[in-house]
Amino acid sequence: MAASPRPVNSAIVAMQPSAIRRISTLAAQTPGCISLALGEPEFDTPEAIRAEAKAALDRGETHYAPNAGTPALREAISGYMAEQGLSFAPEEVVVTLGATEAISSTLLALLNPGDEVIIPVPAFVSYEAVTRMNHARPVRLDTSPWDFQIDEDALRAQVTPATKAIVINSPNNPTGCMLDAASLDAVARVAGEFGVYVISDDVYNRLVYDGACERFATRHPELRDRTVVIDSFSKPWAMTGWRMGWIAAAEPLVSQIAKAHQSAASSSVMFCMAPAEVALGCDPAPTVEIYRRRRDRVVDGLRAMGLPTRRPRGAFYAFPDITATGMDDEEFCERAIVEAGVGLVPGSCFGAPGHVRLSFCVSDGDLDEALRRLAAFVS
Incomplete structure (x- = not known):
């Protein structure tokens, strides 16, 4: 039997x-x-992006893409980020199957069983789910007493020897709130003091209504060695079904995330690479x-x-x-x-x-x- x-x-x-x-x-x-x-x-x-997809198909761009994305798209993303004050070389960019896969590959590369990830809540559901999938522990930081901002004392109280990363998302899903300078600085001080990684999910940074959206990586370049920036084409250019996003991080870190991405997804879709370049130029x-x-x-x-x-x-x-x-x-x-x-x-x-x-x-x-x-x- x-x-x-x-x-x-x-x-x-x-x-x-x-x-x-x-x-x-x-x-x-x-x-x-x-x-x-x-x-x-x-x-x-937008039509210009769709037209480029048709042209890419007509050019026969239907084969495997390079694991980390085409050199042309990675260079375009690097330039696009530079215009926003973020300095990442093309070699420090990995094109992913949307931001969700970017989150998954980043946490897969970072986490060992038993590690902890601090997640200020309210928060996008995938942060906690992917943390658990890696047999690590999500630690919720309730931000509601501070109008959905991050209180440094409350954040410090959640840090333990097992803390590996903090995930921030600004503008936030689901609240639409943007983290202020005090919140970003609180995260930076804790990350710097305890050697913790910061995963900055910036997918809504182009959808801002009141004032500018200050990015963690721009405000705290001194923590470049432990910062992962995640972004996506889905929200600003209505490209949810294209499944195109990216990761940017310093080379020693991004090379490890790239291995996780390679194993999890191989690559993004080849005929979506050139249209994504066009998207970066659409306002x-x-x-x-x-x-x-x-x-x-x-x-x-x-x-x-x-x-x-x-x-x-x-x-x-x-x-x-x-x-x-x-x-x-x-x-x-x-x-x-x-x-x-x-x-x-x-x-x-x-x-x-x-x-x-x-x-x-x-x-x-x-x-x-x-x-x-x-x-x-x-x-």
Whole structure:
């Protein structure tokens, strides 16, 4: 009699399926529901980028790309980052299958079993999931008492001999908040003192509405040897389905991450490399203005419903507090789908119960109708 199969990865078994996808699926299965759940621009990728993809296919660029990306794209990314005050040579750039794979490859390269990763919450769900997949321990740092900024004393209290990295995301998903100078400096002092890596997820840095977005790597170049910058083509250029992102880090570090990327993904798609170069030259400012107007309508509308909402300074999410409704965030979202026909994401998915995430990257008509439905539901 054959023996039973041996157990699979215990970290994977313990993981729950994505709650964001679960809510999105429920919304999609509900007739007439307007989903504000996914962080995906409703716009088509700009024509110039799509035209270059067609040309790349006509040129026969359908074979394997170099593991770290084509030299031309890596050079273009290096130049693009230099314009933003970030100094990384083309050889210090790795093109990835979106920012999610960039996060996965970075943590795979950094973590040993038993290591700890400090994650200021609310935070994107993948940070914690990928940390656990590597048999390391995510350590949540609740930022809500400080208006979603990072308090240095609270951060220091989370550091242990096992701490390997701190993950920051500014503008933030799900809050839309940007880390201020005091927060960035607090992270820098702790990282410098304890030899901790800083993973700076900057994917929303071009979607900013109020003031400039100060980047950790720009403000603290003295920590270049332990800083990993993650960025993506998905959000500013409506390229979510292209799965194109990148990692930038100092050569000794990026060479190790490149090995993890090579094993996990081999490379990004060859015929997407040249279009990505074109994207870097496209100005997303007109789209940002559309999002800015939507942001203001959403925040004003949510506040009029009696739902306290900070005005996001970047990204395309609002994160209202729904505790006054007497429902927890899971119940609120499930009932909103069934009773109001609006799909939202529970804040507990991001480590912030009592809130919901609303994405305003949908058409103006759908957004206005969703707000009308929500107002009736809340009242």
